[in-house]
Amino acid sequence: MIRVIRALLITLAVLGYTNAAHAAKTECPKKAVQTLYNLKLKVYDGQEKDPEKIFGWANQAMQQCSDNATVMAQAAELFQIVGDGVPTPKNQFVAYSKAYQAVLNNGKAWDGAAQTTKVRNPDGSEKTLYTYNTASIALGKIIAGLAGLNEKNHPHSIFNADYSARQPCPHISEGRVLREGEALRKWANMDGKKLLTALHRVNGLYLNCPDYRPGLSYHLAIMNSRLADYYASSKRWAKALGHVTKAQKFNDDYFPHAANYMDQKSYLLPKNMVEKRAKYQSKIDENKEN
Numbered sequence: 001m002i003r004v005i006r007a008l009l010i011t012l013a014v015l016g017y018t019n020a021a022h023a024a025k026t027e028c029p030k031k032a033v034q035t036l037y038n039l040k041l042k043v044y045d046g047q048e049k050d051p052e053k054i055f056g057w058a059n060q061a062m063q064q065c066s067d068n069a070t071v072m073a074q075a076a077e078l079f080q081i082v083g084d085g086v087p088t089p090k091n092q093f094v095a096y097s098k099a100y101q102a103v104l105n106n107g108k109a110w111d112g113a114a115q116t117t118k119v120r121n122p123d124g125s126e127k128t129l130y131t132y133n134t135a136s137i138a139l140g141k142i143i144a145g146l147a148g149l150n151e152k153n154h155p156h157s158i159f160n161a162d163y164s165a166r167q168p169c170p171h172i173s174e175g176r177v178l179r180e181g182e183a184l185r186k187w188a189n190m191d192g193k194k195l196l197t198a199l200h201r202v203n204g205l206y207l208n209c210p211d212y213r214p215g216l217s218y219h220l221a222i223m224n225s226r227l228a229d230y231y232a233s234s235k236r237w238a239k240a241l242g243h244v245t246k247a248q249k250f251n252d253d254y255f256p257h258a259a260n261y262m263d264q265k266s267y268l269l270p271k272n273m274v275e276k277r278a279k280y281q282s283k284i285d286e287n288k289e290n
Contacts, residue, residue, distance in 0.1 A: 028065035036061060036074040037119045037129070043081060051082045055095060058082070062102060069109035070117045073131030073138075076102035080138045083145050093154040096145040099138065100156070106135040107172040136176055140183040147187050150197055159197055163204035170205075174212040177205055181219035188223060192230035199223050214257035218264045221250035225270030232280065237287070241280035248273040 029035075039057055042048040058078035065071035079099030083092050110132055117129045146156045171177050184198035202223065206216045228243035247270045258266065 026064060028068050028071060032061060032065055032068070032071050033074065033117055033129070034119050036071065036078070038122075040074065040078065041122070043078070051086050051095075054078055055082045055098075058102075059098065062098065062105070066105050067109050069106050069111070070129060070131045072102045072106035072109060073129075073135035075099075076106060076135050076138045076142070080142050080145075084141070089149055089152045089154050092145065093149050093156070096142050096149065097156060099142045100146065100158075103135045103139045103142065103176075104170060106132070107176065110172065136179055139176060139179050143180050143183040144187045147184060147194070147197060147201075151194070158201050158204070160200075161204060163200070163207050167208050169209035169212070171209070174215055177209050177212045178215045178219075180205060181216050185219045185223055188226075190226050190230070192227060195223050195227045195230065199227065214254060215261055215264070217250040217254035217257075218261060218269070221247050221254055221270055222268050224250060225273070228276065228280075232276075235283070237280045237283040241277060241284065244270075244273055244276045244280060248277070 036057065039048060039054070043054060048054060055078075058075040061071050061075040061078075065075075076099045079095050079102060083095035083099060086092055086095060117131065118126050119129060121127055147159070150156065150159045169177065171180075181202050184202055188194035188198040199220070202216060202219055206213055206220060209216070224243045224247035228240045228247060231237075231240040231243065251269055251273065254269075258264075
């Protein structure tokens with residue numbers, strides 16, 4: 001991708017689209033799903049390597065088919081592929097941001113029937129596209145990509161939003177909310193700065209998605225515990241105490257529901273929190289006496 005903005009104006013005659021700069025929105029082309037499927041095959045086979053063209057096709061799909069769940073899942077995957085492949089943070093940010101919006105559009109438009117769309121392979125055989133799953137898998141990669149770009153001064157709004165007031169939950173299912181939480185937990189790992197970024201977003205999801213709080217509590221318990229360890233390693237005892245206290249709270253909230261989340265590994269949950277709280281409080285008290 002040399003210039004992302006140029007890609008926004010590419011005319012895609014093959015899809016039946018008109019240039020968005022010169023025409024109002026038209027109906028989503030009937031062959032859009034098949035055409036994007038063919039494009040994906042070409043990308044994976046190495047026949048199409050131009051990220052600007054791939055971005056342009058996906059972007060026109062966004063413009064013309066925003067209420068088509070299948071096309072939005074396909075667009076999300078194509079945008080994600082572009083984001084993974086382009087070298088500059090600016091272009092990565094545009095691609096991943098578009099991909100995230102496509103996932104949100106997929107969720108808004110999904111009605112169950114979208115998972116039964118059929119396409120033809122080059123050999124003539126028929127294939128069913130499970131595009132809700134496609135978009136969900138892409139979401140984890142997209143969120144990790146956007147989080148990384150936040151560290152490079154390309155912050156997406158989800159990482160600097162004010163979550164002090166409730167907003168609508170961005171996703172229609174618990175699976176997608178937890179996909180964000182898992183992706184951010186894995187991305188942050190033990191890194192203190194990254195954990196702060198990840199926690200800001202996951203705390204926002206916890207606030208705005210009350211129906212999915214038990215599952216989110218798992219990720220919040222782990223990340224708060226790791227952040228407590230990070231602060232303790234630099235003897236910032238008050239911050240360490242605050243986060244280990246939160247970790248214990250989220251762990252307690254999650255435990256009664258653990259049987260509902262068999263894929264969330266219990267061995268990752270924090271341990272020895274009572275002892276850590278006592279240690280950090282003791283350090284705080286010692287500093288006061290000195």
